[in-house]
Amino acid sequence: MKNDLLDSFDRKLVELLQADAQRPVSALAETVGLSPPACYRRIRRLRAIGVIEREIAIVRPRNLGWPLSMIVLVSLERESAHTMNEMMEIFRDEPEILEAWNVTGDHDFALRIVARDMEGYDDLAQRLFAANDRIRTFKTLVVIREVKPLSPVPVNGA
Numbered sequence: 001m002k003n004d005l006l007d008s009f010d011r012k013l014v015e016l017l018q019a020d021a022q023r024p025v026s027a028l029a030e031t032v033g034l035s036p037p038a039c040y041r042r043i044r045r046l047r048a049i050g051v052i053e054r055e056i057a058i059v060r061p062r063n064l065g066w067p068l069s070m071i072v073l074v075s076l077e078r079e080s081a082h083t084m085n086e087m088m089e090i091f092r093d094e095p096e097i098l099e100a101w102n103v104t105g106d107h108d109f110a111l112r113i114v115a116r117d118m119e120g121y122d123d124l125a126q127r128l129f130a131a132n133d134r135i136r137t138f139k140t141l142v143v144i145r146e147v148k149p150l151s152p153v154p155v156n157g158a
Contacts, residue, residue, distance in 0.1 A: 005049060009034060011155045013042055014051060018152035021055040058150060061098070066114035068121060069143040073107040074129065077136045084108070087134060096124055107139070 006014070012032045016023060029039035046052045061069065076083055084102065091100040091111060099112040115121035121140075129138040 006051065010042055010046060010051070013039065014046065015152065015155040017043070017052065017055075018155075061114045065116055066096075068115040068117065069146075070113045070115065070121060071141040071143065072109075072111040072113055072125075072129070073139040073141070074109040074111065074135060075106065075137045076108045077134055079108060083134050090128070094124075094128065 009032050013028060016028055016031060025040050025043070026036050028043075029036040032039065034042070043052070061067070074087075076087065087109065088100070088102065091097050091109065096113050096115060097111050098114060101110045102108065103110050113121070113124070115124065125138070125140065129135050
């Protein structure tokens with residue numbers, strides 16, 4: 001497991017980078033107690049082994065004209081590998097679907113979707129879900145309020 005490959009310096013770097021991925025290496029190095037070259041090598045290694053998957057800007061959808069957020073639970077008609085793969089590809093390619101998970105339980109997928117308005121969501125739902133013979137049911141949960149935004153993955157105690 002990758003977690004076994006991380007020492008206390010690596011863990012502190014991961015924690016700091018989750019809070020601010022643009023922090024200069026020199027500042028990171030000073031905080032964790034390493035030289036800048038050693039810190040840079042560790043960050044490169046964390047990327048190479050997949051601990052750091054990618055570095056992105058986290059944007060509030062509302063600020064870009066997407067004020068509505070929904071969680072949609074999707075159940076498929078049949079759970080064949082071919083159908084699952086087709087649906088995963090459809091969900092990956094849809095820009096309004098921000099996140100998609102294949103899940104266990106009563107549903108096959110949980111999706112996080114944004115929309116400009118309810119009419120826009122209804123158009124998307126009709127096209128993706130209602131008109132799709134592979135989908136048995138879908139359930140939409142409209143987000144009223146974000147209680148806890150995307151948070152860093154716990155590093156210590158792991």
